[in-house]
Amino acid sequence: MTIEEQVREIVARITRVDKSIITRESTFKDIKADSLDIVQALVAVEETFGIEIPDEEARKFRNFGDFVSYVESRVAQRERV
Amino acid sequence: MSLEGKVALITGGGRGIGRAIALKLASQGSDIIVNFFRRRETAEQTAKEIRALGVKAEVIRANVGDAAKIDEMFNAIADKFGHLDILINNAASGVGRPVMDIDVQAWEWTMNINVRACLLCAQRAAKLMGGQGGKIVNLSSLGSFLVWPTYAVVGVSKAALEALTRYLAIELAPLKICVNAIAASFVETEALKFYFAQGDSKVNISITPAGRMVTPEDVANVVAFLCSEEAYMIRGQTIIVDGGFSLHGSSLQWKGKDQ
Numbered sequence: 001m002t003i004e005e006q007v008r009e010i011v012a013r014i015t016r017v018d019k020s021i022i023t024r025e026s027t028f029k030d031i032k033a034d035s036l037d038i039v040q041a042l043v044a045v046e047e048t049f050g051i052e053i054p055d056e057e058a059r060k061f062r063n064f065g066d067f068v069s070y071v072e073s074r075v076a077q078r079e080r081v
Numbered sequence: 082m083s084l085e086g087k088v089a090l091i092t093g094g095g096r097g098i099g100r101a102i103a104l105k106l107a108s109q110g111s112d113i114i115v116n117f118f119r120r121r122e123t124a125e126q127t128a129k130e131i132r133a134l135g136v137k138a139e140v141i142r143a144n145v146g147d148a149a150k151i152d153e154m155f156n157a158i159a160d161k162f163g164h165l166d167i168l169i170n171n172a173a174s175g176v177g178r179p180v181m182d183i184d185v186q187a188w189e190w191t192m193n194i195n196v197r198a199c200l201l202c203a204q205r206a207a208k209l210m211g212g213q214g215g216k217i218v219n220l221s222s223l224g225s226f227l228v229w230p231t232y233a234v235v236g237v238s239k240a241a242l243e244a245l246t247r248y249l250a251i252e253l254a255p256l257k258i259c260v261n262a263i264a265a266s267f268v269e270t271e272a273l274k275f276y277f278a279q280g281d282s283k284v285n286i287s288i289t290p291a292g293r294m295v296t297p298e299d300v301a302n303v304v305a306f307l308c309s310e311e312a313y314m315i316r317g318q319t320i321i322v323d324g325g326f327s328l329h330g331s332s333l334q335w336k337g338k339d340q
Contacts (some may be wrong), residue, residue: 034177036190056120
């Protein structure tokens with residue numbers, strides 16, 4: 001499974017939506033995620049990939065695609081270390 | 082009131098009320114451990130301000146809603162400092178929903194952070210205080226006994242925290258540990274914006290006898306007092322810091338933004 005597929009599964013599970021409706025353009029608002037859903041999704045992704053996603057960074061995500069790109073870059077960074 | 086040579090852990094100490102408490106205790110000479118969860122830059126900035134006061138500051142990331150993360154945090158504190166003198170259970174979270182919309186996830190998230198974490202941190206802290214005595218202050222809220230729109234799960238968690246404060250005060254007394262709580266009204270922080278619409282502040286001020294909102298520093302001043310030897314005979318109490326706001330009882334007229 002790619003990073004994008006894994007992140008999509010986590011977000012779908014926590015927000016209780018079908019993963020097929022989450023595209024790279026989807027916003028948290030589009031999938032009706034509230035603040036608890038968002039923080040739980042961030043925590044689940046952090047634990048899955050062993051990375052940290054501070055709110056200062058998460059606030060910059062415009063959509064699901066930005067979220068995935070950030071996770072991909074952090075995972076790549078971690079693997080270089 | 083001097084806290085020279087003391088070590089204090091403030092959960093959620095990076096911003097808002099926790100930050101003000103961290104800076105206040107640091108100004109009295111205590112070394113500070115700033116626990117944070119979501120905002121690393123903000124916590125690092127607070128630590129920098131603490132160090133500028135001439136004391137040590139350590140930043141530890143941990144979601145206190147996760148019992149394993151609390152253990153890791155205290156293991157790190159034990160390694161680094163070897164002991165602890167002051168625990169401020171300040172970190173809190175919550176889900177602003179009417180009672181009919183509170184599901185198991187929202188309940189557990191809030192209770193684990195606002196209550197269970199305070200018990201687990203107190204247990205670990207009491208051991209690190211090692212019989213030398215110590216102070217524990219829990220941050221409650223007027224919502225423990227007043228009813229506000231969408232505040233149910235947080236209000237319930239704070240009522241439980243106040244009860245926990247009384248039990249800890251008695252059972253930790255033989256270890257020379259003083260345990261108390263503070264219940265503040267609306268404090269001007271970022272968290273407040275989450276619950277209340279703009280404009281509510283004016284209503285709140287108009288019915289606060291003291292004539293202004295409570296500031297994080299107002300709360301920090303009372304925390305510092307409770308951490309001093311002058312407060313030694315105060316045990317298991319919840320001190321209200323609200324400028325007289327709660328004396329009005331039924332005069333709460335504002336509307337929550339979700340109502």
